[in-house]
Amino acid sequence: MTSAGNGSFNACYSAGPLAKAYVRFTSASTATWRVITSETGGVYAFTTPTRSASGTVNLGTVWAPTAIQDAWKIVDTMNLLYWKRANPTTPCWTKHQAAGKCDIFTVVWSADRDGGYWDYGGTNFVILGGDQPDSQHLVLHEAGHWFQWQLYNKSFPEVTGCSPHYVERSSSTSCAWTEGFADAVAAYALGDYRYVFDTGQEASFVNDPSTPGWDSGDTVQGRVGSSLLDLWAGDGPDGGSWDSNIAMMSGHFSQDFREYFTTDRPAAGLGTQGVPTQILASHTIRY
Template structure:
């Protein structure tokens, strides 16, 4: 088992950003959901929304962004996602949380193309549209 020992540095007014604080908590949540384990992440330091990194970096950073947006009900930080009120997962993340406690996904592609369908979560229609409009590839 690999351990996640990454410090979180919040400088100046960063702790005033609810999104940033919840984003960092999202990393902890993913680690907990995966049984205190975390995907092998490469090419992620530094990482930026507008620049390419790696599939594993996109998965862990994207999940943390989605946690912040969902927890706050505020999609200005990220686009409406799969858990949004009118999203394909019924307005909550309950089935994703259950899925992630059962199945470990190394990256978003595995989560979306293999694990979601196996758990009965949609990958077509609205779910596919959200990804097509808001990701470069999956």
């Protein structure tokens, strides 16, 4: 890979004469994340046409076959989270794995199945189907659940009262915390302040105490998610990024947003007075 921005690459061979060659692509990024065909299946793959290997050959733009292109949409989208994972010590997702022993984030996708969830306690894979990879927010939201589990060294809050759940409606403290965190992961990775469904419909996270149709408090995932995004913002109180929060969550487990804010932030040296309190209050959360 010569440019992650446009996907350009060089493939070189120098072991001796080679009359013909092809390039094979798989729906994986080294040993860090992958997209597989089913819970027990392998990665998607395709090859370029066999070409003469004499000298330099320009393959032009290489496209995945239409029927399986969404697998590479997922692979590409996951770069956005990986680049911001805030683990300076190893190439793994979190500090809990040593280099060479990284856990692999796995997505199961096929065009003819239902999905849109993280299979916690089962395979621990994210399950997607149909056109769901069209929404980067959806992919990153479900990845956000897995990422939180990884930050907590494969522990996860005990979630209740979460079916159904909505951005602007009250559910439970545990549901709002885990869903709000996943919403915030997606928005932070993409650099925006919303959730875009695979249908193209959008849900804005902009809210204050007077926003019509929104319930109040830390049982509302949109209130929790927007509070996190404001804490992590470039002009926010946490140093302009989420990095200090990622370091904190790698060592402190929070069952809900209250514990995150009132117990674990102070333990990690992150503020809870002044601007942080004002941010929460602007989203109707008061402790």
